[in-house]
Amino acid sequence: MSDIAKNSADLQGKTIGGLPIDRLAHLILIREIEDFLYTEMDVLDNREFERWLEFFSDDLRYWMPMRKNLAFRDHHHDITGPDDAAWIDDDKNILTKRVKQILTGIHWAEEPLSRVSHIITNVRIDRSITALAEGEEVEVKSGFLVHRNRLETETDFLAGRRIDILRRSGDSFLIAKRTIVIDQSVLLAKNLTFFF
Amino acid sequence: MNARVKLVDRQAGIVSREIYVSEELYQKERERVFGKAWLYIGHESQIPDSGDFILSRMGEESVIMTRARTGEVQVMLNSCRHRGMRVCRYDEGHTEKFYCPYHGWSYNLDGSLAHVTEYEREYKEQGFDHSQWGLIKAKVAVVRGTVWATWDPDGDFDSYLGGARQLLELSFVGWDGEGAVEVVGSTQKWQIPSNWKIVAENFAGDMLHVVSHRSVDIVGIGPNTESGRRDASHTAQYVQAGYAEGHASVVGFYNDTDPRRDYSASKITAEYFQDCYAKRKRVLGDQALISPAVGTIFPNMSFHGNQPRTILVAHPVSVDKTEMWRQYFVDRDAPREVKDFLRKYYLRYSGPAGLTEQDDMENWNYATNASKGFMARQFPYNYAAGIGNETTTNRLPGATVEVNGQGELHGRSMYGKWAEFMGEADHV
Numbered sequence: 001m002s003d004i005a006k007n008s009a010d011l012q013g014k015t016i017g018g019l020p021i022d023r024l025a026h027l028i029l030i031r032e033i034e035d036f037l038y039t040e041m042d043v044l045d046n047r048e049f050e051r052w053l054e055f056f057s058d059d060l061r062y063w064m065p066m067r068k069n070l071a072f073r074d075h076h077h078d079i080t081g082p083d084d085a086a087w088i089d090d091d092k093n094i095l096t097k098r099v100k101q102i103l104t105g106i107h108w109a110e111e112p113l114s115r116v117s118h119i120i121t122n123v124r125i126d127r128s129i130t131a132l133a134e135g136e137e138v139e140v141k142s143g144f145l146v147h148r149n150r151l152e153t154e155t156d157f158l159a160g161r162r163i164d165i166l167r168r169s170g171d172s173f174l175i176a177k178r179t180i181v182i183d184q185s186v187l188l189a190k191n192l193t194f195f196f
Numbered sequence: 197m198n199a200r201v202k203l204v205d206r207q208a209g210i211v212s213r214e215i216y217v218s219e220e221l222y223q224k225e226r227e228r229v230f231g232k233a234w235l236y237i238g239h240e241s242q243i244p245d246s247g248d249f250i251l252s253r254m255g256e257e258s259v260i261m262t263r264a265r266t267g268e269v270q271v272m273l274n275s276c277r278h279r280g281m282r283v284c285r286y287d288e289g290h291t292e293k294f295y296c297p298y299h300g301w302s303y304n305l306d307g308s309l310a311h312v313t314e315y316e317r318e319y320k321e322q323g324f325d326h327s328q329w330g331l332i333k334a335k336v337a338v339v340r341g342t343v344w345a346t347w348d349p350d351g352d353f354d355s356y357l358g359g360a361r362q363l364l365e366l367s368f369v370g371w372d373g374e375g376a377v378e379v380v381g382s383t384q385k386w387q388i389p390s391n392w393k394i395v396a397e398n399f400a401g402d403m404l405h406v407v408s409h410r411s412v413d414i415v416g417i418g419p420n421t422e423s424g425r426r427d428a429s430h431t432a433q434y435v436q437a438g439y440a441e442g443h444a445s446v447v448g449f450y451n452d453t454d455p456r457r458d459y460s461a462s463k464i465t466a467e468y469f470q471d472c473y474a475k476r477k478r479v480l481g482d483q484a485l486i487s488p489a490v491g492t493i494f495p496n497m498s499f500h501g502n503q504p505r506t507i508l509v510a511h512p513v514s515v516d517k518t519e520m521w522r523q524y525f526v527d528r529d530a531p532r533e534v535k536d537f538l539r540k541y542y543l544r545y546s547g548p549a550g551l552t553e554q555d556d557m558e559n560w561n562y563a564t565n566a567s568k569g570f571m572a573r574q575f576p577y578n579y580a581a582g583i584g585n586e587t588t589t590n591r592l593p594g595a596t597v598e599v600n601g602q603g604e605l606h607g608r609s610m611y612g613k614w615a616e617f618m619g620e621a622d623h624v
Contacts, residue, residue, distance in 0.1 A: 070287065083536065086543060089539070090544065108411075109557065186519065187387070191549070191557055193549075
């Protein structure tokens with residue numbers, strides 16, 4: 001259990017400078033989660049792909065559904081469901097193979113490597129959550145802007161949202177599930193050899 | 197482009213780069229190939245009920261595939277007869293009519309004109325004939341649930357397919373040899389900077405591009421032991437089949453005495469396959485031992501019949517841009533675990549994120565790009581592999597066969613037919 005979690009029960013109802021302590025604990029937790037997500041993207045953009053895999057739990061589902069153009073009455077279903085086709089539906093094993101494929105040095109779609117930058121923003125969790133016990137999970141929403149430039153002039157911009165399930169692990173987290181939703185129905189990038 | 201240049205020399209296996217990069221030839225293709233050929237539209241399982249529809253494409257143009265009140269599948273141009281607006285802009289759905297959002301004309305599920313705005317006041321007196329102003333309809337044919345259409349009123353699908361019908365029959369029947377298949381939900385759609393023919397040709401049976409997939413073969417994504425990208429537990433002889441109609445395929449002939457251990461990474465899937473395969477042999481006899489691995493029905497419908505089981509249509513967008521539409525297939529009545537296992541295998545194999553397909557696209561895109569130049573386009577591509585090795589087999593009626601399976605009969609078949617469609621046959 002983290003220090004925050006141990007202390008938060010004792011501090012229920014107390015304030016500092018007029019601010020409720022459980023509210024402060026919530027903000028500290030968000031800051032800790034943001035730091036985790038930003039570090040993860042630093043590692044990825046630095047192309048430390050094997051280290052990046054360590055951010056994920058072994059029971060991972062890494063899922064990137066597709067979007068469709070549907071009538072207004074159906075627009076709540078315009079993200080493909082869990083049994084439907086998708087852009088990506090990986091477990092940890094297959095995500096690891098994607099990394100190993102890049103590391104062969106003959107994965108032609110990423111040889112030479114693309115230049116990729118991730119901007120992660122709009123990080124949010126449920127307001128009532130102040131701490132996570134070991135193994136406890138929280139849903140984290142975030143927005144992303146991914147820029148990929150490759151070889152001479154190939155450039156892709158993808159904007160979208162992620163929903164992560166983060167699991168407390170010691171003084172850090174593991175990502176147990178990542179859902180990636182982009183704002184395109186016809187994918188305008190020629191491939192998805194980069195990660196989110 | 198010099199019109200006297202021989203664009204396709206089928207006998208010598210020489211194809212001009214102009215056919216991949218010339219804007220002038222691309223404009224001709226829109227009419228002479230995509231305006232006449234039979235094109236894959238979709239699968240019947242996408243529109244099970246009367247009123248269901250999906251959007252598809254014929255060449256660059258948007259078409260609607262519906263199931264009309266009669267239960268018949270209809271394919272029509274998605275453009276209002278009044279002022280051209282798309283009457284449908286939903287990828288899929290269920291409706292009674294298609295309403296044009298511009299001036300309000302509406303159309304029935306069979307494409308017939310239902311309503312004209314201000315008909316009573318502005319059209320009735322002059323004797324406006326509704327029957328002349330329905331959506332433009334294509335001629336439709338269905339094989340094992342796969343729906344095809346052509347703008348050619350004289351188009352005959354049987355003669356168009358020729359012997360290649362056998363490939364579709366074997367690929368899109370259930371594993372048990374008689375059941376139905378269905379599309380796994382939604383269609384992947386993405387755009388790549390490649391000429392469409394390079395895509396179609398690759399799937400027609402290019403067996404020499406093993407080096408492209410070396411990296412996925414090393415990491416292993418196969419549904420058996422995760423070595424390679426497909427099951428390799430059975431022995432089969434693979435041949436190239438080329439048809440005078442322009443279609444081509446790589447076809448496996450299995451050894452009947454060899455045990456099949458497909459999909460053994462999943463016990464449920466492996467058992468389901470074993471049961472189905474035993475039944476397939478009873479239903480189809482020797483045909484059960486024939487397995488189309490990959491192929492292309494001219495011009496742009498490509499399929500894998502087995503692992504993965506999928507259709508890819510290379511829709512032209514412009515001379516150097518292609519919109520890829522990929523669908524995946526499972527047996528309709530398979531257990532849910534089987535469907536899920538296959539779905540995950542398909543998605544790691546194919547599509548823009550597929551560990552196999554990613555490397556294909558890199559080649560197609562940069563081959564297109566590197567063929568555009570003033571110097572580059574003067575020098576033709578070479579499709580000579582295996583010339584002289586052609587024969588025939590009674591297992592594939594109507595096909596020319598390259599028994600070593602490593603030739604380029606696929607390209608010679610496809611481009612030979614392409615030249616005929618383009619009116620370039622006298623140069624062949």
